[in-house]
Amino acid sequence: MAIQGGWAGKILRVNLTEGKISHEDTEKYKNYIGGMGFGYKVIWDEVLAGTKAYDEANKIVFGVGPLTGSGALCSGRTNITSLLASNPFHGVSDSHMGGHFAVELKYAGYNGIIIEGKSERPVWLRIEDDDVSIEDASLYWGHGTFKTITGVTAVMGGDSQVAAIGQAGENMVNLSVIRTGPSHSAGGHGGVMGSKNLKAIGVKGTGAVHINMENMEWYNLNKFTMSIIGANNQHVVPRTPQPWAEHDHPGSRWTAKKDLYWEKADPPIETGICTPEQTNKVGYRTMKAMLDLGANGPKYTVRMGGCASCPIRCHSHVNVPQLKNYGADPNVANTCMGFFGPFSVMFKGVNIEGEHKDDATVIARALGSHVADEYGVWCNYGQLSRDLKWTYERGILRRVIPAAEYNSIRWDLLKKGDPGFFEDFYRRIAMKEGELSRLGEGAYWIDRHWNLGEEYWTDKNNKLWTKIGYPVHHANESNGQVGALISSMFNRDAQCHTHQNFLGSGLPTKLQQDVAEELWGDRNAIDEPANYRPMSRGKARFEKWSIVRNVLHDSLTLCNWMWPLALSPLKERNYRGDTALEEKYFTAVTGEEMSEEELDLAAERIFTLHRALTVKQMGTVNMREEHDRLTGWQFDMDPDKEAFTAGTIKLDRDDFEKGLTMLYEEMGWDPQTGAPTRETLEKLQLKYVADELETLDLLPA
């Protein structure tokens, strides 16, 4: 079928070795929806197994999807796919960024950019609709992301969008980001851009994304969506008791309440009580600064910001004048781990003379975020700071770092709680200064270099999930085996929020179980928190659904920190949302009829291609033993407690094996090895993948 609405029609290919720019038709990739799906297809077709992340032969794909820029709710995200250097076998992986880069790319007429080869000198890519050129970046090379984005924006105009790397990316630090806008970072692939001498991409588009639906119908679809949307993470109850709410939960991001202000706005803005019916106040529901920056966050908050087409606005924009004392801009924006990751580098606490401890927390979180973003360093979901703490406290850094270097590190600032330490630490990481900078290579590699021993992996407090070298990210604390198995399937920390949003909605467990029965035919898919039962078929279905929807969102592209809207704040709907909404938007925008099941099947194809890519890159079918193995603390924690008793999130070894088997079965993979079978690959229209794996002897027996 010819391209109709939604897709922009073409993909941009840029060969930096030859300086060649070309376009190609999107039709070839349509079976893979967009975003993440485009990325895997390109890597499968064009990057040979065994290629390393920083090899010239590696490619990096910036993918957007049919819904990006359509105006569908939270449809402003960019999916970046490439090989990941922090991963031991350089497995395929994704990083994502929000902001407005993605929609601008669509307006310029592109569904994606494939970057290949390597430039001889530093360059940046200029995209203005069909006018695309490779520009000299010597002016920006050696500078941080803020200066680079400002510089490229000055050239292209205020209506452009820019994605850039900092010094960390230039120096091929494994833990580096690609950043856009004031607060949006994609962690993991900055070094791939750096390896290609590509400093930035600027994009400006004058086109539009066409929608195949009558205006009134489109209006009504959006109106309905706004009626069932919650707060950030699709939390559907308020954080505190409020007149309108039957339920509330202290973990909810629906923070709006009386007397809670954006205090630095001029004039200050009260978030107030926001009922579900007040859809014009959705942007006030989540006052993220009180979560990101602590008790005094509101005092410094100017506003909340976020991505294109998102009414939620989960990024805190703060003004912290004290940052001038550290030579930093007082205006900082970020969200979640963007604040927490850098802050936890100050593992001995923060203590600033003359400042109350709550103000000191705001200063340190804002400054850490700013410094890490400027250099473009990624926190590996908090692991970088844990690695610093772990190796420092055990005297490992003193052992492995030459004395002169060790003595030059500003440990005095760390010990005093002075956030001036950030600058010293992040500069060393980003500039690859000395032995300390190995921390920027990621967990697997520092163990290889420093021989940290088994305890490094099995220490519960170090939170490493598998030996691939990434940490917990909504794992066994999220419904036991459900989060645990989801976390074992990717080549980095699982960036899957589907299950987490559902479980964190704030609704009672029993109500969640009723919905589980409707969605997955088994109320046993959900347990009370920290009171888990053994593995069940319902849990396996919940896991598969969570992964499939996550992959679908990163392909369409929709924000998985909000979607799917399985639950809603509406009592009159008995808190049900609508799991068919993605399909409704897909059909509305593209004009192509696709059922909810067909769309899920397309996402299943994409995730199975991810698995096949991993099999091919690792050169083994034995995913169970070689890829999905946990580090061990998950089974040995809480020695005084048995798994499946109240008060522990401990897993059981046999049960976990059973869980793997059940998930493999749900995915149609080989139940022994966890590798995709020919039958499943063919069912998913991936026969060419099966054929290639067969020639490599990588199909399960």
Place this chain on the structure above:
Amino acid sequence: MENENTVSALDQIKEKSAAGFVVHESGLSAEITEEERSMVGEIKGEKGVYFFDPNTMAPRYASIMVNLEEKNYLALAAETIRNDSRTYPRTTPLALFSESSFSFTQETVEIILRSFQDKPGFEDIEKCGASNGAMHLFSKKYLDPAQAEYLCEWDEVGRAENQ
């Protein structure tokens, strides 16, 4: 004959509920009709009947308001703790009672804590603590103490570290 300017009982209840309050029967300046009564929610307290508009106020919140009106702080705290433990399940941060809508004074909080220990009828209510020093409460009738301990720590420390 009713004064034309008198606001109906139903409208008074609606207005108060929209502002977040329940109305004691004695606070109505017009008599409530049977028809109006069928359209509103009511709670019988120790000091009479209270009305609220179920379209803008949830029964649970109305119950909180009635307890506050009647200064039944101890009963309200116990009901809140038991409801949290039974329904979600979760522990209840002690700090919740100092925030709106409760807004208990420090003195009231201390009296409540002592009463939970000393008075009969509250044997199910227990304390637990998190590593950041925060205290939570739970009902062991509905929540296992070990689970309560985990949930308390998660609420105070774990959740923020797992965004």
